[in-house]
Amino acid sequence: MSKLIIAGQLLKEIAGGVCGIVPGVVVVQDEVITDIIEQVIPASADAGGEQALICPGFIDAHLHLPQFDIVGAHGLRLMNWLSEVTFPAEERWNDPCFAADMTRWAAQQLLASGTTAFAGYATVHHDATRAAMKCVESLGMKAAVGQVLMNRNANPALCRSTSQLLQEAASLADAYPPDGRVEFAVTPRFAIACTDDLLVGAGALAAEKRALIQTHLAETIPECQRVSELFDGEGYVDVYRRARLLTKKSVLAHCIHMQADDMHALSETNSVAAHCPVANSFLGAGSMNRSQLQDCGVRLALGSDIGAGYERSMVRVARAMIETAAAIGADFPTAAEAWHRITAGNSDALGWPEVGRLRVGASADLLVVEPDIPWLTTRVDPLAMLMFGWDDRWIRQTMVRGKSCFRRE
Ligand SMILES: [Zn+2]
The missing domain is CATH 2.30.40.10 (Urease, subunit C, domain 1)
Structure with missing residues (x-):
């Protein structure tokens, strides 16, 4: 060349x-x-x-490929937004051709906005996830993509058995190992949609395959309360820790409603908290206290969280990061720090030194x-x-x- x-x-x-x-x-x-x-x-x-x-x-540490065409469903709280808008949208990935077309379109939008690398969720559909990964690979982008693991508390069409999910995830992890340009990420959606055996199986699979882990953590207060009900009073962070889902290769989106112990657990395990300020304001979820997490030694990343996040541009997401911190009266990052976050900073968080x-x-x-x-x-x-x-x-x-x-x- x-x-x-x-x-x-x-x-x-x-x-x-x-x-x-x-x-x-x-x-x-x-x-x-x-x-x-x-x-x-x-x-x-x-x-x-x-x-x-x-x-x-730019590097986007958290987005959802099947949600690019539901951006803007405003006025709903997280759990209603999921059941009324997001899950029906994800059901369409039952068709792998639809998934491939949508991934191509989403990738073109990312490239036009300057994003060349991302960590993203597909859906619970195995063939669609494979089709999406193949599409991303053909475009040459650097990415981690995961088949979403869900076996309860979602639309029935989006739930699979634990054994099927873990088997399918293992085969994608073998096809897309961690040193590849496109790599598989073990992706339990969140503790509400996963039984304990699925979370534990996901943690074991990630350890065996040395795979990246991505999930959501403490986005809203009702979500945290529901997790406590589902897991006999156990804390959200403790559920993940016990399932070996907190590792130096874990990217946990949101981390808004956190106690000091929770932050220490993330810090001790070298887990990464992916801040998604645009999505958080869109769903009225709250505001991550970025500097508090940082002071606790928690590693940070930044994500668009499309489609609750409505900004494709990581520059505008970085601007929202500065504005969110300023709005809650916390120390806010400078522009020089924000530019670093969406480039080298996210590269370090995801363990991708080549980009x-x-x-x-x-x-x-x-x-x-x-x-x-x-x-x-x-x-x-x-x-x-x-x-x-x-x-x-x-x-x-x-x-x-x-x-x-x-x-x-
Ligand atoms: Zn998300």
Whole structure:
């Protein structure tokens, strides 16, 4: 493959979990970044230019592929939103062709919004999950995808037996091992929809296959109360811990209604709390106290949670993260920290060193962004100006493994 020279202002990780900007050139060859030259912008390049932002593709740590066409079902609380809108939508994945078409469409939306890597849920349907994973693989995106495990408290069409679910999950885990570009994630939806034996089986399967685990935790107060009823008074976090679902490869979405002990359990097990601020405000679930979790030593990630989350753009999700923290009077991240979160930060949280950073040897998953605002001459912090003034139309090109997979002329 021929060499590509991409020039502009490079979004670069600097020490301490923040990003900065440095002018330079990224050289891409054979799917990877082979060189980075700083402080020079050549007169001619294959893409970019002096005013362009060159950044790693964004990483979304939590989304649902079958929910891309139910975004905007406003006015419902979590449990009603699930039963009235979400479960009927997920039933359509009974047809694997429908699932493949929808995944392709969803992936195109992600790529157009600058997201090149994600951890996502499919549905309880095995063939549909396989079709979705195949589709994501064909697009070259970096992803973890899971067949959702549910055996109770959902529409009957979406419940399967424990043994069938664990068998099907094991076969997908073998087909998509953890070191692959697309990997399988063990995905019990949440404790309400899983019996104890299913949760325990899921934990054992993840340990055996060294697989990523994704689930939901403490999104709403009624949900936490229901878990306590279903598990004889046991705490939500304790249920997961006993089932060996809290590991350094566990991504737990929401983590809003947490006691100090709960946060310590996440910290002790090195589990990751995936903050989904847009979805949380949409469903009126509450606000995660991000800085409190961080002070407890809990590792964090950030997700869109489409379709309760209505923002596809991880830049706007990052902005919501800042605004949520400010609204509850907590310490809020700077724009430089927020840019780091949706790139290198989420890469670390998901254990994906090959994406999320512009560095030699990394997969050439990157964006050429041409803002139409004076971001380089402003008196405002340029990264804050970009984040708060963000417009998806600035994305000229999204590259995955050195190949252009979205272009806006
Ligand atoms: Zn979710």
